[in-house]
Amino acid sequence: MSNETPATVPTLQVSNLHKAYNGNEVLKGVEFAVNKGQVKAVLGPSGSGKSTMLRLMALLEPADAGEILLDGKRIGASDANGRIAHHSERKLAVQRRDIGMVFQKFNLFPHLTALDNVALGLTDVQGVGKVEARERAFEILDKVGLAERDGHFPSELSGGQQQRVAIARALVLNPHVMLFDEPTSALDPELVGEVLEVMENLAAAGMTMIVVTHEVRFARRAADEVTLFDGGVIVEQAEPAEFFENPQHERTKQFLSHVH
Incomplete structure (x- = not known):
């Protein structure tokens, strides 16, 4: 895909997004967008649909209805005679190259060094020489501050270091947008800061990011906009100062009373 996109077109956008599992509707017509260089933090209780939205955006699962647009172009599916026609796995793999995803768990290959874990995407996905x-x-x-650990295997790295390798693995493909799904939730408390520092540096450098997180300090410091997700819908969305200091929705006030 071309990197040349009009400034008015969101980098990643979902429209009327629906998803259900076994009859349980998890996403109920979600409208969400992030612009180039913008950082959006997504808060909300467990089971509210936050992670599902990210997985659909990353083309890891198909949506039941709605559209996903990357740089203004629909991805993941197309309309065929009024029905959704999901793209083939081969086409999805190509589209995923422009969307970086960092999960709760690091998912590193244990038999590869940190360097080879990061390089693998370039050789396997983009065909770059070794x-x-x-x-x-x-x-x-x-x-991400791990040059001196390039020859270490995942078992020789702390959880925070492993997550930073996972971030590097997504970054090396030069994605248009980075999606983070609770990237610090599996870490010991003393290791959270090093991962958040990397993410804040990315934000300061202009990386487009959507971050599902419980880390209020990150949302306050690094996000341009904070969203509250609950019950498969967006409850409230505002700039950090407004969101945390002057929430408009009663559900937002209730949620913040538990996380502050």
């Missing part, structure tokens, strides 16, 4: 891939992977590891 020498160039390792050079680029090292640059990204340095960016």
Whole structure:
């Protein structure tokens, strides 16, 4: 896909997004968008649909209804005679290259070093030669503060370091947008800060990001806009100062009373 997109077109946008599992409607017509260079933090109770929205945006699962647009172009599916025609796995794989995803669990290959975990996407997904891939992977590891750990295996790294390798693995493909699904929830409390610092640096550098998180301090410091998700819908959305200091919706006030 071309990187040239009009400034008025959101980088990633969903419209009327629906998803149900076994008759349980998890997403109920969600409208959500993030603009280039914008950071959106998504808060909400467990089971509210936050992670499901990210998985659909990342093309890891198909939507039941609605559209997903990347740089103004529909991805994941198309309309065929009034019905959704989901794209083939081959086409989805190509579209996923522009969407970086970081999960709660690190999902690193245990038999590969940090460097090779990061380089793998370049060689397998983009067909980059091994020498160039390792050079680029090292640059990204340095960016997340792990250049000196490039030869270490995941078992030799702390949880925070493993998550930073996972972030580097997504970054190395130069995605248009980065999606984070509770990236610090599996970490010991003392390791959370190092991952949040990397994410804040990415935000400061202009990376477009959607971050599902319980980390209120990150949402306050790094986000341009904060969203409350509950019951499969967006309850409230505002700039951090307004969201935290002057919430308009009663559900937002109730939620914040528990997380402050």
